[in-house]
Amino acid sequence: MDQEKEFLEKEIIGKKTEVDTDTNGNLTKDQIESQQEVGVSYWSLVKHQFKKNKLAMISFYIVSILIVIAVTADFLASSKPLYAVYKGETYFPVIKDYMNDVGINKWDASLINVNWKELDNQNKLESVIWTPVPYGSREIDLSNALSPPAGDHYLGTDGIGRDLLAGLIHGSRVSLSVGFIAAGIALLIGIVLGSMAGFFGGKVDLIIMRFVEIMVTFPLFFLIITIVAIYGSSIWFIMAAIGLTTWTGDAKLIRGEVLKVRNMEYITAANSMGLPNKQIILRHVLPNAIAPVLVSGAFAIAGAILTEAGLSYLGFGVSATTVTWGSLLNEARSASNAWWLAIFPGVMIFIAVVTYNLIGEGLRDALDPRLRD
Amino acid sequence: MTEYVIKRILLFIPTLIIITMITFLVCRLAPGDPTEMKIGATQEAQKTDAKNQMTEQAKEFYKKKFGLDKPLPIQYFIWIGNMLQGDFGNSFKDNRPVLDKITERLPVSITISFLSFMLIYTIAIPIGIYSAARQYSLLDRSTTVLLFILYSLPNFWVATLAIVFLCNVEYLKIFPTAGIRSENFDTLGSFDKFKDLFMHLFLPVTVTSLAAFAFLSRQMRSSMLEVIRQDYIRTARAKGLSERKVIMKHALRNSLIPIITLIGGLLPAMVGGSIIVETIFSIPGIGQLAFQAILDRDYPLIMAELVIASLLTVVGILVVDILYSFVDPRIAFTKKTA
Numbered sequence: 001m002d003q004e005k006e007f008l009e010k011e012i013i014g015k016k017t018e019v020d021t022d023t024n025g026n027l028t029k030d031q032i033e034s035q036q037e038v039g040v041s042y043w044s045l046v047k048h049q050f051k052k053n054k055l056a057m058i059s060f061y062i063v064s065i066l067i068v069i070a071v072t073a074d075f076l077a078s079s080k081p082l083y084a085v086y087k088g089e090t091y092f093p094v095i096k097d098y099m100n101d102v103g104i105n106k107w108d109a110s111l112i113n114v115n116w117k118e119l120d121n122q123n124k125l126e127s128v129i130w131t132p133v134p135y136g137s138r139e140i141d142l143s144n145a146l147s148p149p150a151g152d153h154y155l156g157t158d159g160i161g162r163d164l165l166a167g168l169i170h171g172s173r174v175s176l177s178v179g180f181i182a183a184g185i186a187l188l189i190g191i192v193l194g195s196m197a198g199f200f201g202g203k204v205d206l207i208i209m210r211f212v213e214i215m216v217t218f219p220l221f222f223l224i225i226t227i228v229a230i231y232g233s234s235i236w237f238i239m240a241a242i243g244l245t246t247w248t249g250d251a252k253l254i255r256g257e258v259l260k261v262r263n264m265e266y267i268t269a270a271n272s273m274g275l276p277n278k279q280i281i282l283r284h285v286l287p288n289a290i291a292p293v294l295v296s297g298a299f300a301i302a303g304a305i306l307t308e309a310g311l312s313y314l315g316f317g318v319s320a321t322t323v324t325w326g327s328l329l330n331e332a333r334s335a336s337n338a339w340w341l342a343i344f345p346g347v348m349i350f351i352a353v354v355t356y357n358l359i360g361e362g363l364r365d366a367l368d369p370r371l372r373d
Numbered sequence: 374m375t376e377y378v379i380k381r382i383l384l385f386i387p388t389l390i391i392i393t394m395i396t397f398l399v400c401r402l403a404p405g406d407p408t409e410m411k412i413g414a415t416q417e418a419q420k421t422d423a424k425n426q427m428t429e430q431a432k433e434f435y436k437k438k439f440g441l442d443k444p445l446p447i448q449y450f451i452w453i454g455n456m457l458q459g460d461f462g463n464s465f466k467d468n469r470p471v472l473d474k475i476t477e478r479l480p481v482s483i484t485i486s487f488l489s490f491m492l493i494y495t496i497a498i499p500i501g502i503y504s505a506a507r508q509y510s511l512l513d514r515s516t517t518v519l520l521f522i523l524y525s526l527p528n529f530w531v532a533t534l535a536i537v538f539l540c541n542v543e544y545l546k547i548f549p550t551a552g553i554r555s556e557n558f559d560t561l562g563s564f565d566k567f568k569d570l571f572m573h574l575f576l577p578v579t580v581t582s583l584a585a586f587a588f589l590s591r592q593m594r595s596s597m598l599e600v601i602r603q604d605y606i607r608t609a610r611a612k613g614l615s616e617r618k619v620i621m622k623h624a625l626r627n628s629l630i631p632i633i634t635l636i637g638g639l640l641p642a643m644v645g646g647s648i649i650v651e652t653i654f655s656i657p658g659i660g661q662l663a664f665q666a667i668l669d670r671d672y673p674l675i676m677a678e679l680v681i682a683s684l685l686t687v688v689g690i691l692v693v694d695i696l697y698s699f700v701d702p703r704i705a706f707t708k709k710t711a
């Protein structure tokens with residue numbers, strides 16, 4: 001027994017020392033390269049491949065900019081100034097609005113409904129810095145209704161005098177949040193049901209896939225409008241309605257990936273070690289099956305943004321007072337000579353949809369090992 | 374084959390049960406009283422207490438009439454039973470049979486769908502074949518970009534642009550704004566009639582087709598590229614066949630298979646998409662009817678449309694699967710479960 005052990009040790013150690021070295025005892029160039037190759041993880045390979053795709057990278061930057069715009073919308077377009085000095089006091093009205101909403105720092109009763117623009121026009125403000133677009137998205141100005149792009153209204157105004165650019169900036173919030181959350185809901189349902197169907201197979205698979213087939217036969221847009229129209233058009237209902245109806249593609253995709261992974265040796269190993277199914281799925285199956293889901297996630301965001309825009313275009317939007325890209329575009333139908341209303345909101349929807357689609361395509365190509373050189 | 378079809382039709386039963394259940398629950402679990410919509414219109418004029426009592430009575434009357442006073446499961450079974458006898462109920466709005474309202478509008482929608490199918494399949498497929506056969510040529514690259522843009526264009530934006538810029542005296546007035554025929558249609562000669570219909574249908578059909586057109590063309594291209602890489606294509610070329618013959622005879626037939634499945638997938642998209650297009654262009658089809666039904670909360674109509682649209686899709690998918698076997702004899706019916 002001991003002899004055998006010794007022999008094995010020798011064998012292993014012997015192999016270790018048998019590494020080819022050049023005359024100086026250093027590793028050869030080939031070996032260094034191969035070691036580096038091992039060091040490159042799957043995801044950094046994907047990242048590298050994705051970065052080579054110019055269109056996808058441009059889309060990625062545009063999406064990042066859109067997200068920044070959505071997050072900082074109040075600082076880009078607001079009816080209140082960023083900074084103002086009034087009666088010797090310094091104010092930061094936009095920031096103060098946030099604090100007021102949270103309840104940290106209340107507005108003075110005398111200032112809560114003050115019209116800062118009026119004050120500025122009357123030269124009562126000693127010093128003032130306005131937001132880049134000095135209008136809020138809900139600021140109605142009937143005397144300036146349907147004015148073409150000119151002056152302070154960089155992109156013109158809509159039928160009740162709201163600034164179009166301010167509307168587009170604030171509308172990006174609705175579009176992006178609906179896009180992300182609806183796609184997230186769809187992905188979550190798709191991953192759970194798809195991985196269950198793929199992993200357990202048999203009856204579970206049959207039932208889940210049957211349900212998927214049934215969902216596919218529904219006219220989805222009609223179903224979504226019905227749900228939103230009947231149950232109320234809050235942003236949460238819209239997200240839920242889109243997410244709950246569009247998960248079927250993700251489920252099918254994940255199921256296929258899980259089927260590929262399920263019969264791998266490491267899953268058998270995990271099984272024989274007595275791990276519970278839940279742990280096997282979460283720790284061993286899903287991480288190896290998840291990559292293609294990223295692709296469908298990107299497409300799902302594009303689809304959800306499009307659906308939300310379509311809903312608010314038809315008048316089933318977030319709410320009557322919230323401005324969205326779709327609701328702005330809808331106004332073009334009743335304003336016969338307002339070309340700016342027909343073009344700019346549509347361009348925004350188009351850009352959002354195209355960029356997510358391009359990112360999806362870029363990811364798909366990056367994940368495809370056949371395209372790797 | 375017959376055995377397979379019968380099996381598939383039997384599988385319709387659970388599918389239909391779930392479709393009808395989802396439809397029923399979505400519409401019946403809605404907050405608010407469906408009779409309120411019915412009463413609402415007359416309520417404005419009635420302000421005294423005595424009249425209020427009348428609306429209460431009217432509510433009861435309508436509840437009885439539409440069977441809303443019974444428990445939900447019973448309502449469900451009554452609804453299903455009536456549907457099996459071809460009775461989809463009466464509209465809340467004008468009390469006409471829902472099925473009549475749908476069938477009188479069906480021809481318009483089918484015409485538009487059929488025309489856009491023709492447009493898609495006669496133009497998109499050749500484009501796909503051509504760009505695959507000449508991969509990386511100028512034409513291939515430009516159509517790829519163009520089709521990608523087409524695919525991502527929201528159809529309601531295109532429709533709005535068309536209405537604002539092409540149907541508007543302020544800019545260009547090329548096409549009529551709404552409807553499917555002019556008011557003086559009946560007085561026109563047969564050529565003018567054709568022209569009138571063409572002008573009315575051109576924009577709706579084009580807009581309906583856009584996304585599906587781009588999608589199909591892209592699919593055709595990638596499916597063709599997949600086939601062209603196969604060994605038997607190399608063999609065909611090695612035999613000295615002309616490139617035309619290789620593409621049209623050997624590659625095309627095999628690359629058409631995935632395209633056929635897409636017909637089934639396009640069906641529900643067209644029924645759903647037609648809501649937007651028909652609403653924008655004021656076309657009296659089922660899409661517009663559905664939109665109006667949703668606005669009116671006309672539940673019998675909404676439910677009937679959802680069920681009929683799903684049913685059409687289920688049948689469409691079955692037809693596609695059968696078509697599939699004619700194109701690809703390798704597919705054995707007996708092994709397929711669903």
